[in-house]
Amino acid sequence: MGLRKAGGNWVDGDSFFDRDAEIEALLERVEDGTHTLLTAQRRMGKTSLVRELLRRLEGRGEFASVFVDLEDATTAADAVVEIAAASRRIRSAWSRTKHWITQSSDVAMDRIQELGVNEVRVKLRAGVDAGNWRARGDAVFTSLAESEKPVVLAIDELPILVNRLLKGHDYLMTPERRRDADLFLSWLRRNAQAHRGRIRMIVSGSVGLEPILEQAELSAHANIFAPFDLMPWDEEIAIRCLGELADSYGIQLPEDVRRKMCRQLRCCVPHHVQQFFDKLHEHLRRAGRLSASLDDVSRVYSEEMLGVRGQVYLEHYQRRLRLVLGDEGYGVALDLLTEAASSDGVLTNRSILRYRDYVSSLPDRPIVLLRDVLHVLEHDGYLTRKDDGYRFVSGLVEDWWRARHSHGFVPFDSRLQ
Incomplete structure (x- = not known):
């Protein structure tokens, strides 16, 4: 089978x-x-x-x-x-x-x-x-x-x-x-x-x-x-998985198509790889075709993976953050992730320091520690360390977050005045 x-x-x-x-x-x-x-x-x-x-x-x-x-x-x-x-x-x-x-x-x-x-x-x-x-x-x-x-x-x-x-x-x-x-x-x-x-x-x-x-x-x-x-699949394993799925369902996914799918995701989380295949398969079925193109990949990613129906699959990322951090900590995490999504996927050390100063100036500042929120975001795979701060691990989660939350917590200067 x-x-x-x-x-x-x-x-x-x-x-x-x-x-x-x-x-x-x-x-x-x-x-x-x-x-x-x-x-x-x-x-x-x-x-x-x-x-x-x-x-x-x-x-x-x-x-x-x-x-x-x-x-x-x-x-x-x-x-x-x-x-x-x-x-x-x-x-x-x-x-x-x-x-x-x-x-x-x-x-x-x-x-x-x-x-x-x-x-x-x-x-x-x-x-x-x-x-x-x-x-x-x-x-x-x-x-x-x-x-x-x-x-x-x-x-x-x-x-x-x-x-x-x-x-x-x-x-x-x-x-x-x-x-x-x-x-x-x-x-x-x-x-x-x-x-x-x-x-x-x-x-x-x-x-x-x-x-x-x-x-x-x-x-x-x-x-x-x-x-x-447990690490993500590397690109070659994900490409092989997509190839075996295509063979099982009688469709053609050339290697350049499969590679583009993986690079669109950036981080080959097994569930995301399979979800991408499922949506591409349904797209081809509706179009009455058995072969996918690079344009099909782009369209399915933007319209299906990041569309309203696709976003339902990703809302658990928000729910789990709220579950672990509570409303107060989740608000901080939301700010940090939205800033990263609004800045080409990067949360710089400078932004973190300025956000800390901003939060410290609030009369009802959060009790939750900023370092604890960052630890959760890093440990649970939302962000990974970079030389100048953090960046999103998953391209899909980054693009979804950007589509869902379009504005970061900058500009800081207006808040600090």
Whole structure:
């Protein structure tokens, strides 16, 4: 069948393209018992990489695997429930979980197998609260460690949960919230260390964990994880991917067309490459043609990738910034990115200094530190350092930001008068 479009979901198996070197590196870490923090900018394919890794590990028969998504979790108790529910396929964990359910609900032991995943979550949640989540969580980790095979525990969106624990719905970091986050991370760290020989953890998320921990001065909790940076495709790999997609869908994309697509994006984020192909394919379908030209690339990029419908795919870049930084920090990030977009993609050191002076002059100046905002923007792949400041990593994100936010925070002189 050949390579197929990925859409907005994670992919594995025949739809998983390239990344063999990354898979091998992660397999080696798993075999060594290393806990890993997988980092990358948005849409790089972290979830797909982890899912494919777990699929291959299951195929080898040497490890059991558990994949947990914490995107909807808001408390430490929620996290314990999600880990317990996702561990249902591990016999030792499920045996202990069934007793947990019968103790906290009216479900008989012989009826538990009939419960769906969501029902299991509800029943588990009834038995965990702020007073016992650590004991319940310890029991879950112990049961995983008792599995016949070593367990690879992949936890997606852990940074999102930690950020919620620290800042709540109003994005204010209080001593109580910092204490709650510290307790949760200490618990996770303790279990990761206690069961290192039997459980390997892989932590990932759509935002960076390190900047969030640094804001709260909790960076020590990340020391148990060895960072693993997932990089963009290089141009040649992206060109090969576009070629295989074209072959699968019976269209012609000459090499110069594919190369222009990659250089238009500048940073070959896998999701963006596939999104560009999808929109070009639809453009050719509407035109009743099977071959694309350089003019088609330009038109699809400007009218589709940067058009109203295309912008929907990129709005998550703004949403994630607001989630991590809160309204106040997001306002600063918006200013910085808009200034860069309005200045040929470059945010100079001079502009940063003048913006800092401007913000300092405000009577209600933001509490958030400018360096923290820049750290998030750099770590999460919006900006990269240059000799004279920063510039956008992705040409697509830069062009989209310019189309969406046309005016920067300059001229400064008028603000400072």
